[in-house]
Amino acid sequence: MPKTQPPVKLRLWTIEEYHRMAEVGILQPDESVELIAGQIINAQSGIADYWVLNLKNRQLHVFRQQTPDGYQSEVILAEDAIISPLQFPSCTITVSELLPPVIES
Template sequence: MLITEAPFTLRKWTVKEYRKLGEMGFFHPEERVELISGNIIRMSAKGTAHTSATRRTSTLLRDLLENLAAVYTQDPIALDDNSEPEPDITLVRIDPFDYATHHPTPSEVYLIIEVADSSLAYDREIKAKIYARSGIADYWVLNVNDRQLHVFREPADDRYQSEVILGETANISPLQFPDFNIAIQEMLPPIISN
């Protein structure tokens, strides 16, 4: 007998239900999870290269953009009713109330950066799909292992029409801030020789 459909369906969660689970203490306080397309995803542990790149990049962006944009690290953004990811770095429009009443929405997001050490395929495929679907115009994946930056632009439906891979010696400018030139090497952890 050939089975053409799965004998079960997964139960999808809404952002409202996901938040309620958090309020009820369903997740361990140190458990890192995020809601992606209705699925509660356990996030992988952060290695030292990941932590270093996240810290270096967020500091670089804060220093560069000063009062032009807010730089959030591993904070939630509200994409839709079924996705509330926590990108490694999000460049958002400054809110005078510091988003006290809501998480930043796609119209308030200038740039999302995911730092990938063990999560490259997930960030390039799954996360790119939800960010494109939400209309995030500028999405970068900083690949710390290969010392490259994957730049995704031109969202259409649930994919990006443009993906460019830049090496560590290249420079990049955020779409929203074209006058600011960022050296990719400055975003990456330094190479320490023994």
């Protein structure tokens, strides 16, 4: 059975923690931030597409179509899918190139 390298521990935030950060002033009321897949991102940063790797399921979550209310599109790609960043459409990347290698046991 194939195995991947040991997983990277990523600290994901809960909705309750997100709201507490706003209550204590870590997140400012005039900041446009979002909680996406447990990660806090700045929705006004001008990021055309936001990618989140799911190492466990070997998938890429792609968020696009940014509006003042957040990203309006989410696509989940398998590791054999090919994608291009919106800012660099001539650059093609296979999702598997972004993932840690599979180690055979």
